[in-house]
Amino acid sequence: MNLPLLILRPLDGALQTERRAKELGLPAIVDPLFVVEPIAWSGPETKDFDALLLTSANALGFGGPQLDAYRSLPILAVGEKTASAATEAGFHVAETGATSARDLLGRLEDGRYRNILWLAGDDHTDLSAVDQQLEIVPVYRSTAIALGKRAKACLAGETVILLHSARAARHFVSELDRLGLPKSRHHVLAFSEKVAEAAGQGWKKVQTASHPDDDALLSLASALCRSC
Numbered sequence: 175m176n177l178p179l180l181i182l183r184p185l186d187g188a189l190q191t192e193r194r195a196k197e198l199g200l201p202a203i204v205d206p207l208f209v210v211e212p213i214a215w216s217g218p219e220t221k222d223f224d225a226l227l228l229t230s231a232n233a234l235g236f237g238g239p240q241l242d243a244y245r246s247l248p249i250l251a252v253g254e255k256t257a258s259a260a261t262e263a264g265f266h267v268a269e270t271g272a273t274s275a276r277d278l279l280g281r282l283e284d285g286r287y288r289n290i291l292w293l294a295g296d297d298h299t300d301l302s303a304v305d306q307q308l309e310i311v312p313v314y315r316s317t318a319i320a321l322g323k324r325a326k327a328c329l330a331g332e333t334v335i336l337l338h339s340a341r342a343a344r345h346f347v348s349e350l351d352r353l354g355l356p357k358s359r360h361h362v363l364a365f366s367e368k369v370a371e372a373a374g375q376g377w378k379k380v381q382t383a384s385h386p387d388d389d390a391l392l393s394l395a396s397a398l399c400r401s402c
Contacts, residue, residue, distance in 0.1 A: 176199075176200060176201055176399045177201075177332055177333060177334050177361070177398070177399045178201050178202075178203050178328050178331075178333050178334065178399075179195055179200050179201060179202045179203065179333075179334050179336065179395050179399060180202075180203050180205070180325060180328050180329070180333050180334065180335045180336065181195070181202055181203065181204045181205075181336050182205065182206060182207040182208075182325065182335070182336065182337065182338075182342055182346060183206060183207075183208070183336070183338045183339075183342065184206050184208045184209065184210045184232075184316060185204075185206050185209075185210075186210070186231075186232075186235065187231075187338070188204045188206050189204065190388070191336065191388055191391075191392070192204050194388060194389070194392055195392055195395065198392060198395075198396045200392070200395060200396060200399050201399075203324055203325070203328045204324070205321070205322040205323075205324040205325035205328070206319075206322075207318060207319060207321065207325075207342055207345055207346060207349070208316045208317060208318055208319065208342065208345075209316070209317050209319055210232055210235075210236060210314055210315070210316045210317075211236065211314065211315055211317065212236040212237070212238055212313065212314050213296060213312060213313065213314060213315050215237075215238075215240065215311055215312065215313045216240070217240055217243060217244070217291070217293075217311055218291065218309060218311070220243055220244055220246060220247060222289060222291075223244075223247060223289045223290060223291045223309070224247070224248075224286075224287045224288055224289050224290065225247055225248050225249070225250050225268065225287040225289075225290050225291075226244050226247040226248070226249050226250065226265075226290070226291050226292075226293065227249075227250045227252075227275060227278075227279075227290050227291065227292040227293070227308070228249055228250070228251050228252070228256050228260060228292075228293060229252040229253075229256065229275050229292070229294060229298070230252075230253075230256060230294075230295060231255055231256045231258075231259035231260075232295060232314050232316070233293040233294065233295075233313050233314065234256075234259045234260060234263050235259070235314075236313060236314035237293060237313045237314070238313075240313075241263070241293075244291070244293075245264060245265060247265075247291070248266055248267075248268035248269075248287075249265045249266060249267045249268060249269075250268065250269045250271070250278055250279070250282075250287065250290065251267050251269070251270045251271070252270075252271045252273075252274060252275050252278055253270075253271070253272070253386075253387070254270065254272075254387065255387075255388075256270075257270040269282065272385065272386070272387075273366075273386055275292075275299075275301055276301060279301075279305075279306060279308075282305070282306070287306060288305070288306055288307060289306070289307045289309075290306050290307070290308050290309070291309050291311065292308055292309065292310045292311070293311055293313045294310050294311070294312055294313070295312060295313075295314050295315060295316055296312040296314070296315040296316075297315070297316060297341065298310065298312070316341075318341075318345045320349065321346070321349040321350075321353065326353070326355070329350075329355055329360065331359075332359050332360065332361075332378070333359075333360050333361070334360075334361045334363060334395055334398055334399055335360055335361065335362050335363065336363050336365075336391060336395065337362055337363070337364050337365060337369050337372075337373055338365045338369070338391075339365065339369060340368050340369050340371070340372035341372075342369075343362075343364070343369050343370075343372035343373040343374075344372050346373075347372075347373065347374060357376040357377050357378075358376060358377065358378060359378055360377055360378055361377065361378050361379045361380075361381070361398055362377045362379070362380045362381070363381050363382075363383065363391055363394050363395055363398070364380060364381070364382045364383065365382075365383055365386050365391060366382065366383070366386045367382055369382075370382045379398075381394050381398070
């Protein structure tokens with residue numbers, strides 16, 4: 175019997191992961207630990223920038239009509255999902271990074287995109303660029319919520335847990351501690367080494383995706399769920 179696969183990411187992304195999981199025949203349970211919502215924002219003038227940095231499709235989904243002002247700017251996208259969302263929204267994607275914004279900016283040609291506007295979440299990582307001037311404007315927030323009933327029911331037995339961010343890993347662990355739920359019977363599949371580190375020790379098993387994308391994560395899940 176396959177182990178259940180618990181998906182905790184915000185709902186839009188969680189439903190996409192669930193769809194892929196079901197295509198692989200995996201029994202997926204969706205119970206988001208975060209709610210994403212737009213925040214009021216007013217962006218600087220387009221003429222002051224050479225490119226628009228997007229590290230999450232949430233910036234497009236929750237940025238609102240103000241995004242239209244920046245359609246002339248080339249997009250620097252982190253992740254294929256973000257790049258696809260930008261293309262579908264009518265933007266031109268000039269560069270796509272597979273791992274992180276820092277790596278993407280670090281491999282830009284000298285002199286390209288000196289002034290970059292980053293439309294981010296309000297809980298974004300620190301990011302400094304050596305050769306670029308970066309202005310950060312938060313356009314959405316992701317609010318942590320309590321572990322839901324479906325997740326708690328799933329965790330009553332051995333479970334495979336997908337963790338997509340370090341913040342989610344830390345919040346999930348804090349929720350287990352708050353509820354007095356053990357970690358030792360569960361398996362963690364982490365989106366990256368940073369996420370695995372945030373999840374900490376004490377799990378039955380922790381594995382990290384070979385690449386930071388859903389396909390790599392679900393490849394691990396497919397093998398693990400069927401081997402137990």
